[in-house]
Amino acid sequence: MITISNLVKYYGAHCALDHIDLQVNKGTILGLLGPNGAGKTTLVSILNGLTAFQQGEITIFGLPLANNLEAIRRRSSFIPQALALYDKLTVMENLRFFAAIQKMSAATRRANIDAALTINRLHPLLEQKAGTLSGGQKRRLNIAIGLLNNPEILYFDEPTAGIDPELRNDILETISSFKNQGKTVIYTSHYMPEIEKICDEVAIIDHGRIIRQGTLATMLQEEKGDAAIIELLPAENKLLAPLVAGLDDVELVDGGTLIMHQQNGLKMGRLLALLEAEGLAIKHISYGTTSLETLFIRLTSPGRSHA
Amino acid sequence: MLKAMLLKEIILLSRDKQALAALFIMPAIFILLMSLALKDTFSPERVLLTYALVDQDNSAPSRMIRETLQHSKVMAERPVTITSAAQQEELLNGSYHFVLTINEGLARSLASRQELPSALLQVAAAADLKAEMLTLLQAELAKAVLQLRLTLLQTELTALLPEMAHQLTDIDFDGQDLINISFNRMAAEQRPTSTQQSVPSWIIFGMFFVIIPMSTIFINERRQNTLMRMSAMNISIPALFAGKIAPYLVINQLQVWLMIGVGIFVVPLAGGEALTLGHSLIALFMVSLGLSLAAIGTSVLIAVLAGTVEQATTIGGIINILLGAIGGIMVPKFYMPPAMQDLAAISPMSWGLEGFLDIFVRGLGVEAVLTETLALTGFGLGLLMLAGLIFRAQRGRTA
Numbered sequence: 001m002i003t004i005s006n007l008v009k010y011y012g013a014h015c016a017l018d019h020i021d022l023q024v025n026k027g028t029i030l031g032l033l034g035p036n037g038a039g040k041t042t043l044v045s046i047l048n049g050l051t052a053f054q055q056g057e058i059t060i061f062g063l064p065l066a067n068n069l070e071a072i073r074r075r076s077s078f079i080p081q082a083l084a085l086y087d088k089l090t091v092m093e094n095l096r097f098f099a100a101i102q103k104m105s106a107a108t109r110r111a112n113i114d115a116a117l118t119i120n121r122l123h124p125l126l127e128q129k130a131g132t133l134s135g136g137q138k139r140r141l142n143i144a145i146g147l148l149n150n151p152e153i154l155y156f157d158e159p160t161a162g163i164d165p166e167l168r169n170d171i172l173e174t175i176s177s178f179k180n181q182g183k184t185v186i187y188t189s190h191y192m193p194e195i196e197k198i199c200d201e202v203a204i205i206d207h208g209r210i211i212r213q214g215t216l217a218t219m220l221q222e223e224k225g226d227a228a229i230i231e232l233l234p235a236e237n238k239l240l241a242p243l244v245a246g247l248d249d250v251e252l253v254d255g256g257t258l259i260m261h262q263q264n265g266l267k268m269g270r271l272l273a274l275l276e277a278e279g280l281a282i283k284h285i286s287y288g289t290t291s292l293e294t295l296f297i298r299l300t301s302p303g304r305s306h307a
Numbered sequence: 308m309l310k311a312m313l314l315k316e317i318i319l320l321s322r323d324k325q326a327l328a329a330l331f332i333m334p335a336i337f338i339l340l341m342s343l344a345l346k347d348t349f350s351p352e353r354v355l356l357t358y359a360l361v362d363q364d365n366s367a368p369s370r371m372i373r374e375t376l377q378h379s380k381v382m383a384e385r386p387v388t389i390t391s392a393a394q395q396e397e398l399l400n401g402s403y404h405f406v407l408t409i410n411e412g413l414a415r416s417l418a419s420r421q422e423l424p425s426a427l428l429q430v431a432a433a434a435d436l437k438a439e440m441l442t443l444l445q446a447e448l449a450k451a452v453l454q455l456r457l458t459l460l461q462t463e464l465t466a467l468l469p470e471m472a473h474q475l476t477d478i479d480f481d482g483q484d485l486i487n488i489s490f491n492r493m494a495a496e497q498r499p500t501s502t503q504q505s506v507p508s509w510i511i512f513g514m515f516f517v518i519i520p521m522s523t524i525f526i527n528e529r530r531q532n533t534l535m536r537m538s539a540m541n542i543s544i545p546a547l548f549a550g551k552i553a554p555y556l557v558i559n560q561l562q563v564w565l566m567i568g569v570g571i572f573v574v575p576l577a578g579g580e581a582l583t584l585g586h587s588l589i590a591l592f593m594v595s596l597g598l599s600l601a602a603i604g605t606s607v608l609i610a611v612l613a614g615t616v617e618q619a620t621t622i623g624g625i626i627n628i629l630l631g632a633i634g635g636i637m638v639p640k641f642y643m644p645p646a647m648q649d650l651a652a653i654s655p656m657s658w659g660l661e662g663f664l665d666i667f668v669r670g671l672g673v674e675a676v677l678t679e680t681l682a683l684t685g686f687g688l689g690l691l692m693l694a695g696l697i698f699r700a701q702r703g704r705t706a
Contacts, residue, residue, distance in 0.1 A: 048539045049538075049539070050535060050538055050539060050702070069541075070541050073539060073540065073541045074541065077539070078535075078536065078539040080532045080535060080536060081532075082530075082531050082532040083531060084531055084532040084533045084535065084536040085531070085533065086315070086319065086533065088318070088319050088322045088323070089315070089318060089319070093315075093318060096311075097311050097314070097315045098536075098540065100308065100310070100311030101308045101311050101312070101537060101540055101542055102540050102541070103541070145536070149540070
């Protein structure tokens with residue numbers, strides 16, 4: 001359904017996407033996972049024809065993107081992270097407007113609006129101005145607008161950023177339901193549990209490169225290793241940095257997480273004693289690569305290391 | 308698509324009270340206030356000078372001078388008894404422009420044909436009396452004295468040559484029979500009134516205020532990624548801009564006709580003169596469409612360049628006021644010195660104003676406003692193209 005070959009994107013001298021190759025099959029929910037600035041949003045923008053690229057080939061629905069942008073856009077939809085709607089228009093006015101600017105018959109428009117309202121449970125809020133909706137209701141309207149052309153491919157750019165867990169689950173369930181309708185979803189996020197929950201496949205992107213792609217199970221199986229990840233309770237980075245600097249094979253990532261790449265009992269014992277001596281409390285220790293989160297940290301840590 | 312854009316923009320605007328006030332209420336109030344405030348300025352027979360007269364001679368000649376001055380259309384005597392120099396000063400610091408004193412000895416001097424050593428007429432003028440008003444005052448006084456002398460001469464001639472009496476007619480300086488001067492004044496209905504001058508000025512000023520709501524909506528759309536979403540829905544930059552141009556063309560036309568309505572119906576209710584439309588509605592449409600494009604072009608360019616709504620409204624407001632000040636909206640161009648009048652030519656508001664004045668004041672038609680219309684249209688389209696190029700570059704679209 002989506003094939004990306006050798007995609008290169010530069011912003012000036014900065015390489016945002018570095019020879020990306022990616023394949024997404026029909027009906028898949030692909031999680032595009034990466035730290036901030038990794039290139040996720042750039043990739044999604046390119047797939048929607050919103051950003052130009054310097055090199056590479058992209059085909060969507062078997063059509064080259066460069067020559068078929070309009071046709072491809074009619075069959076896909078981009079749901080941006082920001083609430084791209086009009087606060088001063090009502091829910092219905094927003095939906096009518098965004099439906100009316102897309103090419104479709106009046107009957108299809110009516111049906112698609114109704115379907116978008118139903119999926120996002122917005123019927124009771126039709127006459128309410130978007131600006132007066134709760135954060136969650138706005139998110140649902142943002143998604144509803146993206147469904148107005150009944151797309152075959154949906155691109156979600158961090159759709160749950162800044163919302164509470166209950167609403168997050170609600171949105172994730174909605175997105176999961178698209179799979180049953182045969183839709184393909186590209187879902188960008190840096191929340192690992194979300195990706196684990198709804199995605200069939202994961203592509204981990206870092207520094208503009210896809211460093212792993214596959215099903216979650218395969219990836220975890222392949223990447224099982226000897227690393228230990230030690231998460232600390234909130235501690236001051238300036239305390240940790242000099243401490244870790246003196247340790248062999250231990251790396252500090254994200255200010256409060258330590259990775260011991262080749263763990264053994266002796267090394268671990270020393271580290272734990274040192275942490276105790278410094279009064280630093282441990283929140284969690286995991287051995288091997290048992291979750292997407294630990295895999296993600298291990299794969300992307302070199303670029304984010306503070307040690 | 309255009310219909311949806313138009314509807315969206317109008318709904319958003321209708322829910323923005325400040326924008327509605329800036330677009331419709333502000334120019335309507337300006338039209339009403341300025342038409343009434345400048346009513347006398349454009350009246351051909353208005354009083355320019357107010358004075359007090361102290362007649363110390365109290366003679367037939369002094370009364371004749373007083374009567375002649377009282378016939379003046381530009382001066383008005385306000386009778387007052389002056390008892391001290393301090394009171395006179397107080398009057399001149401107040402609403403009196405000058406105090407004329409006819410000194411004792413005027414009649415005697417005229418009878419003896421001998422000038423008295425001191426001045427017969429004495430004028431104490433207010434400190435802020437403008438030079439042109441002083442010249443006018445001197446002319447009116449000279450006219451009164453000449454009238455007096457001619458009347459006396461006529462009396463003497465009649466006494467010397469009674470047989471000529473029937474041939475000597477009274478000479479009246481206020482009439483036009485002193486010498487055959489041809490005055491080609493505009494017909495009364497063509498004369499500019501304050502309403503004819505004010506309505507076009509404030510229509511134009513109001514039209515350019517679309518900068519505020521348009522840039523506010525545009526920047527919010529960009530900030531909230533609504534523009535990006537529309538792009539992802541296959542809305543091209545020209546279509547996006549067309550979606551901005553069409554609603555504001557309609558809004559600008561609404562402004563024009565509502566303000567014309569204020570000039571025709573509301574200003575007379577408040578005591579001003581009613582607006583008359585001139586003879587060419589087509590010319591009116593041409594100029595207003597040209598102005599609309601110029602205002603929209605300016606608005607879109609500001610919206611594209613400004614980073615925030617605050618920047619856009621500040622920059623837009625300043626540009627609007629500057630263009631208005633330079634372009635003769637706030638101060639009519641004929642009050643400006645020549646250098647400023649030349650400078651006015653750089654303001655599109657001035658082009659529009661000239662076009663409207665051709666229609667409303669000079670009673671001209673399509674041919675007369677063609678140059679202004681083309682200039683405004685070219686200006687507007689030029690800015691729209693520039694805004695389009697900048698917007699395209701901002702979005703990093705090279706494909």
